[in-house]
Amino acid sequence: MAAVAGNLGALTAAVTNGDVLVKLDKRNVLSSAFFSRKLVAAGSTKVTVRQQREGEMRRGVVAYVAPSTTEKTVSEPERTANGVAEKQTGGQCFGVFCVTYDLKEGERPKTWKKTVRIAVSGAAGMIANHLLFKLASGEVFGQDQPIALNLLGSVRSRDALEGVAMELEDSLFPLLREVNIGIEAEEVFADADWALLIGAKPRGPGMERADLLDINGQIFAEQGKALNKVASPDVKVLVVGNPCNTNALIALKNAPRLNPRNFHALTRLDENRAKCQLALKAGVFYDNVSNVTIWGNHSTTQVPDFLNAKIHGARVMDVIQDEKWLKEEFTPRVQKRGGALIQKWGRSSAASTAVSIGDAIKSLITPTPEGDWFSSGVYTSGNPYGIAEDIIYSMPCRSAGDGSWELVTDCEIDDYLRERIKKSEDELLAEKNCVAHLIGQENGYCDLPEGDTMLPGEL
């Protein structure tokens, strides 16, 4: 076992794994929490790290282990009064998450997996305020899965971001290994395995939909570039900030290094809403509703599909024998649920959106139950439904549980569905034209379809 000592603010670290040096690349700069545990995750067995300052031994170390050396001098992060410390990647570690400590042999967790790093933008917003605590509790990635949270805020939300981090500190989540905060996407997205892009500008009074597309599009172009540069090559990107389908397309187009299939726009909330309404009408528990697809855009042109949906494994149309209700009440109710909620609540859905983000992630990391599927806004590149290529369109998907997905290709499409699927496709193609300047396309023009389709969540 190697013991490591440092003097007066400088640390000298040497880490061994028996005779073999633990190999960590530069991205594994261990400048935040749980140094020893990280090494356990990386495969080492015996690690002791000590920091000596003004004659006393104490916990707390920041170390960088280079692949080809056994010793490296590193310095302690500069802490500000509020506990934020400078960090080389991933933003700034926060408060207690900057502290590292030794783990005694007996305390070493045997089952914990490699930490999953999750970048969340809009982290000081309402949705994130629910989501972050779900992620940290293990509810989404599992009770044996440690996570690191890299939180991105806007300049204006910088203080609020610290408030969020303080609440995370105070929650003592055992699975939460790091919290890093920052306002530069390129720092915060470093090494992200997941990027949950929630932050966006809300549509102000009198703001045209085209203006919103442009303002938020610029955010997602910048974030796409940042992901391209610094995220894990296999990063899964889930875009929530509206207009989420087109924002996801913009991010994807600005991230050519990344696989377009790893970009998603959140339509899971719409699916959940549709399931709830069908369960309510049929008088069943909503767990018994399956195979619900939301086709298209996360706007009021979205198409909740009752033709292929099932209740207790039977066709919805056989269980709810009321086509008029399905077409004239169910469909608009799902499409406009966000607006209805704002009218009651005075603000847009945050808790249920956070739940649906968790559901969307779980759908990608656990195998889809036999015969079922889930909805996600995915990149169109070959589909049997005649939907245009090169847009982000919500469709039925299945996953093997490894983060990948495949399209469900045998849904029945009748004239009613076809017409509506086309309308939502037309809207997305028009949105794409509006943001041509952000996706490297020439000759764009902004001519959105007649009528304001609203984003669900807006009045």
Ligand SMILES: NC(=O)c1ccc[n+]([C@@H]2O[C@H](COP(=O)([O-])OP(=O)(O)OC[C@H]3O[C@@H](n4cnc5c(N)ncnc54)[C@H](O)[C@@H]3O)[C@@H](O)[C@H]2O)c1
């Ligand atoms: N897809 C869906 O199903 C769905 C559902 C509900 C809401 N939404 C959308 O999610 C978004 C966020 O909703 P909310 O209720 O959390 O909003 P919010 O206003 O409470 O929070 C948004 C946060 O993002 C921050 N932000 C703005 N620009 C940023 C940037 N460039 N980088 C980082 N952070 C930035 C803001 O400062 C704010 O803290 C909105 O666009 C909303 O329309 C989508």
